[in-house]
Amino acid sequence: MAERTLQSRIEVKTKFSPPVAGVASFVLPGLGQMIVGQVYRGILLLLAFGSGLGIYVWRIAEIGRREVGFGAKFGKAIDLEPMFFILSLVVLVIVWLLIAYDAYRCVQQGKRGGSGVFLSILAMFFVLGWQISQIDVVRMVREAPDALPPLSKVLWPWKAAIEYDIEKELGDARILATEEGDIPVPNVPLADEPYLIATPTQGELSTQDPDTGELIPGTILTLVGGNFRPNIETAIWWKDPNGNEFQIRQEGQYVSAVTDDQGAFRIEVIMPYRLTPPSAVGPLYHDVFALQTREIGRPKASEALRLTVERMIETIFMGMMATFFGIILSIPVSFLAARNIMGGSRITMGIYFLTRTIMNIIRSIEPLIWALIAVVWVGLGPFAGIVALTIHSIAALTKLYSEAIEGIDPGPIEAVRATGANTLQTIMYGVIPQMISPFISFSIYRWDINVRMSTIIGLVGGGGIGFLLVQYIRLLDYRSAGIAVWFIAVTVAILDYVSAEIRARLI
Amino acid sequence: MIEIKNLSKTYADGTQALKDVSFTVEDGQFLVVIGLSGSGKSTLLRCINRLVEPTEGQIIWNGTDIAAAEIADLRKIRRSFGMIFQHFNLVKRSTVLTNVMAGRLGYVSTAKSIFHRFPKGDRDMAAAAIERLGLTDQTNKLARELSGGQQQRVGIARALMQEPQVILADEPVASLDPVLAHTILGYLEQLNQEDGMTVICSLHYLDLIQRYASHVIGLRDGRIVWQGDSAAIQTMTDKEFKDIYGEEAERVSAGRSATEADRG
Known part of the structure; x- marks a missing residue:
């Protein structure tokens, strides 16, 4: 390195005048440096500028691949990402001019010239790299709130590390969802067990309009429960003839009732949408049930x-x-x-x-x-x-x-x-x-x-x-x-x- | 008495390190071998205990030819030749005690020594040797934690464990400064004069040679070019010194004083 620094102080003896070298590098970046003897520097600058320009053209072709002709592609590129394509064009031009100026200075001052031209090349690659690697800081900041819930769960996950035994209180009512078949006998209040009475006990499931795809609500059931534990949220579940259980949703919310001081509640639910297999024949009985859950006992490892x-x-x-x-x-x-x-x-x-x-x-x-x-x-x-x-x-x-x-x-x-x-x-x-x-x-x-x-x-x-x-x-x-x-x-x-x-x- | 007769050594690469060397070492001598680097000093010393296999010649010691000894006998012969080295050649990651005990390996059974089980007598002997060299506080330290002078003293203690009759010292003070050089050579002199061990030692500096040697051999290009006793060393002329050290003699001499001035 020391030797090179010494060399750079030695005057470059050349028959070319500074403007000639400048113009040569203006025509072909790096040419000016090469003809005045700084071959290595010239090649380096040519390669840097060439690859920068090549990448720029590639990004234009990439973004406008459906357009025909470079002009149209370029227009599309400017249209879609004006910031990047204008900025990097400006930087490219600056690099180009600086290389020409560098050649001029090489001859005029008889030394290697400054490192400014390399800084501009670095800036050029930074701008190109930003676009190629699809850096999107705006999105990162905008959508940061979305990342917070999972992040907070990952950072402090210990809620999931313990669990409890669950005690269930359950009342169940049978519903007939077809025309044929015996209509189930409505439940009657029980003395000391939780019970659920549904009225009516026959109805129609929600269906989907075959043309519009809209949901046609089914029969509204009135559910009356009793003997549950008081003042507790009680979830309403559905069980189809195949035994699949799911919590009923209405307007995107799970349906649930809160029991009163006596442990009773009353709620209306629409019979849910459930696809009945075409092969199904005969009466189809569904179940609706009210479920209370409670964590009991000591916490244990989940x-x-x-x-x-x-x-x-x-x-x-x-x-x-x-x-x-x-x-x-x-x-x-x-x-x-x-x-x-x-x-x-x-x-x-x-x-x-x-x-x-x-x-x-x-x-x-x-x-x-x-x-x-x-x-x-x-x-x-x-x-x-x-x-x-x-x-x-x-x-x-x-x-x-x-x-x-x-x-x-x-x-x-x-x-x-x-x-x-x-x-x-x-x-x-x-x-x-x-x-x-x-x-x-x-x-x-x-x-x-x-x-x-x-x-x-x-x-x-x-x-x-x-x-x-x-x-x-x-x-x-x-x-x-x-x-x-x-x-x-x-x-x-x-x-x-x-x-x-x-x-x-x-x- | 060690009688070296027509000893030659040619290495596999064709280097002739020793050329027809013959001399005699009487018991109790402090023989110093001098000569330039590459003159064959190290090869000569290593031929005596067959760390280097001689190509030709005899080394007669107490009536047996070491050069022709069988491997089994060689082990017994080697333990009578304690050896100390320029770079101390200690196992740096082993303790001082382990390094010293290694000097006893020629006496103990393989199976026991592998599990570091030495007889009580050997352990006492090691403690005594370590004490004699003033290293008692360092007994359980790793060799690499010691200074150069201390390491060379461990090297001497290791040689003492062999209960040797001869000490071979290959430039024992070349890695040490002048004060330490005198300490180490002082120990060798003690072994020579008080314990009656024969010492064969290679050295570089004329003042050390004149101070310690009872006899001197000068080697040049694998041949003996000078031989003399204590009196001859004191009166050794520049020309004689030049014969041994060749054209570089003055430079060596100047270099020596310059080096000593630096170190002093």
């Missing part, structure tokens, strides 16, 4: 919490097993990848290079990709994750171990041999002590990585907590997902700390 803990344990063991297999398999391989061991002959050096190359290729493929392959190979589940992590661990540990082997100091080995020690003693006192702490250190580091990796390897079906997490996210169950996220974060943090502590003591 299913989400239990599953999370189970999967987390599975995850930690996945990481452990993968590390274990990785260590066992990589130790022999690492000797093949150590230059000081394999330096003997051309054949061994060939094996060395082959091993290194294969391991580098395996290592450069992410564990997630290996998991995709492993899932096809051994099926969904934790074993696939272990296979994927083991493959990646072998490659990564081989590199680290072989470097530890290469780093062995031959001095102590020579000294131990000189005492009269035999080969085994020399290995125990001269070789192993030098290798053991880097080996342990690298292995713990790998275990740390593998547990972290196995938390996400489930995303592609590799088992562990990631498998659970991705299911909760797809079900939009953000609270349960939040529990999984918390467990991952805490486990990884603990592991990170522990592994760093152990390694710090070893090295």
Whole structure:
């Protein structure tokens, strides 16, 4: 660098005058710099400007792909995204002019010129990158409120971590929904059990107008309930002849009544829309029922919490097993990848290079990709994750171990041999002590990585907590997902700390 | 008495490190080997305990030819030759005690030593050796936590564990500053004079050679170019020194004083 700075102070001797260089760069950006001797700078500027212009034209073609002719495409582009296309055109022109000015200055001042032109190129790529990567800050700010409910659930999910046993109070009435059949006898008030009386006990379900698609309301039922627990919200449910139960909705709201002091209520509901299969013959009896639920007993761990803990344990063991297999398999391989061991002959050096190359290729493929392959190979589940992590661990540990082997100091080995020690003693006192702490250190580091990796390897079906997490996210169950996220974060943090502590003591 | 006869060493790459070297070391001598880097000093020392296999020649020690010894006998021979090194050659991640105990490996059974089980006598001996070198406080420290001078003292303690009759010292003070050089050579002198061990030591600095050596061998390009006793060393002329160190003698000499001035 220092040398270049010196060079740039030396006057550029050229037969071209400053305006000629400027005009040359105006005709073809970078040409001016090239002809006055700054070839490298000229090529760099030409490539930068060329790729910027190319990307600009590509974005125009992309946005106006239905238009014919560049003019029409350009018009469409300006029409749809005026901000970007005008701004980046301005920047492009500025860059172009600055390159020409840079060529002029190169000759006139006899030096390299400033770095302003490169700043303008940086600005050009920034503007282009903004559009290509579809950055939309306005939307991000506008729709931030939508992200808050799931975010708050993920950040504080503990409401979903506990649940209670449920006690139910239930009153049921039978309704005939067809012309034929015996009309059910209306219920009568019961002495000490919850009851529900529906009037009438025969009616028509809501249907859909076949032409307009509008909903035609069915018969209105009057429901009278009694002997429920007082002053509690009571939900009205429907059960069709197939046994499917659902809470009745009217105008988008679930229908429910609140009981009075005596535990009684009265409410009118429209018989819901329910598709009756065409094959159905004979009388079709539906049920309407009123349901009160109440949480009783002690709080207990919810299913989400239990599953999370189970999967987390599975995850930690996945990481452990993968590390274990990785260590066992990589130790022999690492000797093949150590230059000081394999330096003997051309054949061994060939094996060395082959091993290194294969391991580098395996290592450069992410564990997630290996998991995709492993899932096809051994099926969904934790074993696939272990296979994927083991493959990646072998490659990564081989590199680290072989470097530890290469780093062995031959001095102590020579000294131990000189005492009269035999080969085994020399290995125990001269070789192993030098290798053991880097080996342990690298292995713990790998275990740390593998547990972290196995938390996400489930995303592609590799088992562990990631498998659970991705299911909760797809079900939009953000609270349960939040529990999984918390467990991952805490486990990884603990592991990170522990592994760093152990390694710090070893090295 | 060690009798070296027509010793030659040619390495696999064709380098001739030693060419027909013959000399005799009487018991109790403090023999200093001098010569430029690459003159064959290290190879000579390592041939004596066969860390380097000699190509030709004999090394007669107490009537046996070390150069021709079987591997099983070689172990027994090696333990009589304590060796200390320029770079100390300690296992940096092992404790001082483990490094010192390693000096005993030639005496104990393989199975026991692998599990670090040494007889009580050996453990006491290690404690004594560590104390003699003034390292008692460092016993359980890792070797790498020690200073250079301390590490070389651990190296001497390790050699002492072999109960050696000969000490081979390969530039033992080349990595240390002059004050420490005198400390370390002082220990070797003590072993030589009080314990009656023969010392074969390679050194670079003329003043150290004149101070400690009872006999000197000068090596140049693998051949002996100078031999003399204590009296001859004191009167060694510049020309003789130049013969050993070649054209670079003056530069070495100037470099030495400059280096010492720096360090001082």
